[in-house]
Amino acid sequence: MDNILELKNIDKIYGVNTKNPYQALSNINLIFKKNSFNSIIGQSGSGKSTLLNIIGTLDSPTKGEVIFNNQDISKYTKDELAIFRNKSIGFIFQFHYLLPEFSAIENVLMPYKISNSKVNQDIINRAHELLEIVGLEKYKNQLANNLSGGQQQRVAIARSLINSPNIVLADEPTGNLDSDSTEAVYNLLREINKNNNTSFIIITHDRKIAEKTDRIIELKDGEVYTDIEK
Amino acid sequence: MKTKINEFIKLLDNEEKDKAIMYILNLLDSGNDILDIYEYFIIPALADYNCDNDQEEICIWKEHTRTSIVRTILENTYPYLIKAKGNKKINKSVIVACPQEEYHEIGAIIATNYFYLEGFKAKYIGANTPSEEIISAVKILKPDYLALSITNYYNLIQTKKLINTLKASYPNLKIILGGQAIKKYANKSKIQYDLILNSYEDIKKLSGDLS
Ligand code: B12
Numbered sequence: 001m002d003n004i005l006e007l008k009n010i011d012k013i014y015g016v017n018t019k020n021p022y023q024a025l026s027n028i029n030l031i032f033k034k035n036s037f038n039s040i041i042g043q044s045g046s047g048k049s050t051l052l053n054i055i056g057t058l059d060s061p062t063k064g065e066v067i068f069n070n071q072d073i074s075k076y077t078k079d080e081l082a083i084f085r086n087k088s089i090g091f092i093f094q095f096h097y098l099l100p101e102f103s104a105i106e107n108v109l110m111p112y113k114i115s116n117s118k119v120n121q122d123i124i125n126r127a128h129e130l131l132e133i134v135g136l137e138k139y140k141n142q143l144a145n146n147l148s149g150g151q152q153q154r155v156a157i158a159r160s161l162i163n164s165p166n167i168v169l170a171d172e173p174t175g176n177l178d179s180d181s182t183e184a185v186y187n188l189l190r191e192i193n194k195n196n197n198t199s200f201i202i203i204t205h206d207r208k209i210a211e212k213t214d215r216i217i218e219l220k221d222g223e224v225y226t227d228i229e230k
Numbered sequence: 231m232k233t234k235i236n237e238f239i240k241l242l243d244n245e246e247k248d249k250a251i252m253y254i255l256n257l258l259d260s261g262n263d264i265l266d267i268y269e270y271f272i273i274p275a276l277a278d279y280n281c282d283n284d285q286e287e288i289c290i291w292k293e294h295t296r297t298s299i300v301r302t303i304l305e306n307t308y309p310y311l312i313k314a315k316g317n318k319k320i321n322k323s324v325i326v327a328c329p330q331e332e333y334h335e336i337g338a339i340i341a342t343n344y345f346y347l348e349g350f351k352a353k354y355i356g357a358n359t360p361s362e363e364i365i366s367a368v369k370i371l372k373p374d375y376l377a378l379s380i381t382n383y384y385n386l387i388q389t390k391k392l393i394n395t396l397k398a399s400y401p402n403l404k405i406i407l408g409g410q411a412i413k414k415y416a417n418k419s420k421i422q423y424d425l426i427l428n429s430y431e432d433i434k435k436l437s438g439d440l441s
């Protein structure tokens with residue numbers, strides 16, 4: 001099977017030129033297959049978010065290469081990177097970071113608006129469809145502020161998919177949800193993985209999610225401690 | 231034998247609990263070997279089970295029903311196990327457990343029975359046994375072996391930590407691992423162990439090596 005992503009010898013040192021540099025990641029080597037459904041687990045502070053931010057090109061490694069679809073993106077300029085990120089990667093953050101003064105559907109459309117000046121009917125239809133998939137078509141005009149935590153989380157999922165990314169990176173997507181909503185979010189991600197061939201890398205503390213993914217990567221003190229693939 | 235197995239599986243498929251239990255007890259009463267009953271009837275009854283219904287929720291309770299019947303049968307074989315063991319005895323003790331969050335215990339119970347049959351002092355301490363309780367059992371019972379059964383691959387993560395802790399405090403304790411997750415992922419998970427055993431033959435061989 002083809003790979004979507006390859007991490008080669010990744011180190012991350014925070015505060016390199018300061019008195020107290022901190023090595024958050026050491027020599028990470030991982031290959032992710034296309035259409036795969038992966039989880040990253042590990043204790044608080046083990047480096048999960050640091051790794052996901054590097055994968056998502058929101059941060060750069062101190063050393064090592066990040067290769068997406070066989071292209072070394074470490075060499076991209078800032079602008080190239082921004083375009084690439086917006087098109088190819090969907091993000092779901094633990095604290096969903098919706099724009100509170102905008103409606104659900106406006107939030108879903110935001111990543112598209114960033115890369116395309118004009119919003120056309122096709123993309124509006126797609127946004128409706130995504131809100132329907134996450135079960136929120138009734139709430140499409142509600143302001144993000146007036147949605148419940150779980151509803152906001154589902155809007156964030158729809159938003160992560162608007163540009164049909166190759167890969168979705170999710171940091172604790174069910175962090176604040178009850179177990180029913182957790183199950184619903186899992187089912188949703190899994191369905192998208194199957195139907196759209198989207199790859200997923202999900203950071204989670206929730207065993208209910210992790211045990212259902214096809215691969216569990218455990219980080220410990222910035223290193224890969226366990227890596228089991230079904 | 232083949233027809234008998236099919237008849238038995240059919241009773242299970244139809245969830246005829248009483249008949250399925252009596253079927254096995256009759257086989258045992260008429261002198262069939264207890265190991266054959268385990269290997270050809272009880273183990274395949276679950277291990278080869280595939281739900282043919284495509285509604286997931288139906289499959290789940292059907293699986294539970296079947297497990298409960300098989301479990302009753304398993305418990306009812308115990309008097310025959312006592313007889314089959316006779317006075318075989320080796321001077322080794324083993325604690326068998328399923329680690330935290332591991333609810334699949336039929337394999338662990340069968341493994342315990344096999345250890346027993348081979349003359350070990352064998353004690354099964356349960357499914358979903360929290361790490362502290364496993365550690366406490368090791369501390370108090372001081373077994374020669376701790377045997378852990380793992381089916382769900384997520385449980386390798388927790389078990390790996392448990393074993394690291396145990397190995398640090400009890401360097402002489404031998405760790406035996408078994409179960410579906412071990413068969414498939416023991417190497418990938420880099421879990422520590424002394425022995426991986428999967429079958430009666432494996433346990434018999436260990437017992438032979440020891441005596
Ligand atoms: C019965 C069953 C259950 C029962 C268990 C009841 C009980 N009290 O044990 C219940 C209903 C609780 C259950 C729950 C779940 N189950 Co279930 N279950 C099964 C089933 C049908 C049979 C398992 C079994 O008992 N096999 C028979 C025994 C005898 O075989 P065995 O365990 O492999 O043991 C043999 C050897 O491995 C070895 N052995 C095992 N342990 C040891 C230990 C030592 C020391 C030694 C020497 C040898 C040894 O000896 C045994 C004899 O040969 C399997 C399907 C299957 N085909 O296996 C699914 C299966 C194991 N379950 C599965 C799943 C996903 C679940 C659930 C997560 C969700 C669900 N679908 O219900 C929950 C999880 C619970 C949890 N957190 O642990 C998956 C596991 C997939 C995976 N990779 O993790 C399976 C494979 C079904 C499937 N195809 O999806 N389950």
Ligand SMILES: Nc1ncnc2c1ncn2[C@@H]1O[C@H](COP(=O)(O)OP(=O)(O)OP(=O)(O)O)[C@@H](O)[C@H]1O
Pocket residue numbers: 014015022024042043044045046047048049050051
């Ligand atoms: N910007 C930063 N500057 C300095 N140190 C940082 C920075 N960001 C993270 N760290 C440190 O790097 C380590 C890894 O942090 P990271 O956020 O990746 O952990 P995590 O595994 O995501 O934890 P959690 O489960 O709590 O979210 C921590 O010790 C943290 O203090």
Ligand SMILES: [Mg+2]
Pocket residue numbers: 048049050171
């Ligand atoms: Mg984090």
